[in-house]
Amino acid sequence: MGNLTQTQIVELAAHLETAELEAYEVTKVTDDFPDMTYEDAFDIQWEIRRRKEARGNKIVGMKMGLTSWAKMAQMGVEYPCYGFLADYFSVPDGGEIKHSELIHPKIEAELAFVTKAELKGPGVHIGDVLRATDFVMPAVEVIDSRYKDFKFDLKSVIADNSSSSRFITGGRMAAPEELDLKTLGVVMEVNGEVVQTGAGAAVLGHPAASVAMLANMLGERGESLPAGSFIMIGAITAAVPVEPGDNFTVHYQGLGSIGGRFV
Ligand code: OOG
Ligand code: MG
Numbered sequence: 001m002g003n004l005t006q007t008q009i010v011e012l013a014a015h016l017e018t019a020e021l022e023a024y025e026v027t028k029v030t031d032d033f034p035d036m037t038y039e040d041a042f043d044i045q046w047e048i049r050r051r052k053e054a055r056g057n058k059i060v061g062m063k064m065g066l067t068s069w070a071k072m073a074q075m076g077v078e079y080p081c082y083g084f085l086a087d088y089f090s091v092p093d094g095g096e097i098k099h100s101e102l103i104h105p106k107i108e109a110e111l112a113f114v115t116k117a118e119l120k121g122p123g124v125h126i127g128d129v130l131r132a133t134d135f136v137m138p139a140v141e142v143i144d145s146r147y148k149d150f151k152f153d154l155k156s157v158i159a160d161n162s163s164s165s166r167f168i169t170g171g172r173m174a175a176p177e178e179l180d181l182k183t184l185g186v187v188m189e190v191n192g193e194v195v196q197t198g199a200g201a202a203v204l205g206h207p208a209a210s211v212a213m214l215a216n217m218l219g220e221r222g223e224s225l226p227a228g229s230f231i232m233i234g235a236i237t238a239a240v241p242v243e244p245g246d247n248f249t250v251h252y253q254g255l256g257s258i259g260g261r262f263v
Contacts (some may be wrong), residue, residue: 004033004040013047016160019146020048023103028147028156041158042221048161049084060230061085061112062218063141064210065162066154067234068202071108074238077154080204082214083162085230091142093170093258099244102144102165105262107242108235109186109196109250111203112139112169113176113211115229121212121219129208129215132227135173136181136207138252139232140260142166143239167232171256181207185253186236190246196237207233 004012012029019026029044030036049059066072067080091097099105116134144165145152157163182201187194200207210233215225225231242248242262249259 001037002040002043003035003037004043008033009040009043009047012044012159013051016044016146017048017051020161020165023101025103025148026146028152029159030153030156036155038155038158041155044159045083045161052086058087059084060087060090061232062214062225062229063162063164063167063232064214064234065157067204067210067213068236070198070202070238071235075152077152077157079154080210080213080234081154081158081162082217083164085164085167085232089164089166091166091168091260093168094260095168096261096263097142097166099242099262102142103146104150105142105144105165105242106150106239107188107248108141108143108239109188109198109237110139110141110232110235111184111200111207111252112137113208113231113233115225115227115231117227118224119211119215120224121216124212124215124219126206126208126212129211130176133176133208135175136179137169137173138171138250138255138258139167139169140248140250140258141232141235168258168260170258171252172254174255176208179254187251188237188240189249189251190240190242195240198236200236202236203233210234
């Protein structure tokens with residue numbers, strides 16, 4: 001059930017998307033619309049997606065967010081969210097990310113699943129996800145909340161496409177049966193210094209649980225993950241703020257490493 005009108009949804013989508021495209025901070029949408037519901041928040045996110053597609057952007061994947069305790073504790077929000085990834089969010093491995101195009105970016109060590117069969121909730125579980133997974137590969141997300149001081153509640157962050165802004169993928173792909181996804185270790189370095197370490201189980205106990213949750217959340221809107229979907233599972237460790245000039249490398253146990261530089 002929603003409490004906002006279609007006009008308000010469209011206006012809030014324009015407001016948040018313009019802040020993204022022009023890289024400026026705005027106040028939380030729940031400050032002005034305290035009665036908005038989760039359905040309203042997702043309606044705003046889906047309207048932002050519609051705007052981008054109408055402009056010719058392609059949607060190239062989905063992401064889960066706030067799936068690890070490290071992230072939930074860092075942001076003070078205790079339930080996961082999802083967002084979409086547009087084509088222009090993609091940065092090549094080893095590439096440069098223009099800090100000036102963003103507001104207050106942070107980097108996150110994640111993993112991505114690429115599927116070979118449709119996943120449609122409700123009722124999707126880890127087993128369904130593993131059977132539908134073509135391969136798993138390293139991914140780093142650059143998040144950039146449009147909200148002032150990177151502070152939000154769950155409804156506000158959902159409306160803001162869950163802070164999505166850039167992502168990098170690369171390294172080695174592996175079939176899920178080749179990996180122990182729970183113990184798969186990640187090491188994040190910024191400017192040559194180790195800043196975060198973690199293992200796959202930090203994400204909802206098992207990385208595939210994140211993909212299952214996404215399929216089930218999408219199912220509530222009658223949407224699904226078609227075969228060939230690229231899905232980021234959410235940060236395994238806390239996110240790390242970055243400044244112009246910073247370079248980063250994330251090492252993935254058995255899957256190589258990926259990195260980039262903020263300019
Ligand atoms: C929300 C998005 C979180 C993740 O991987 O946990 C996220 C935020 O913290 O800004 O992408
Ligand atoms: Mg993320």
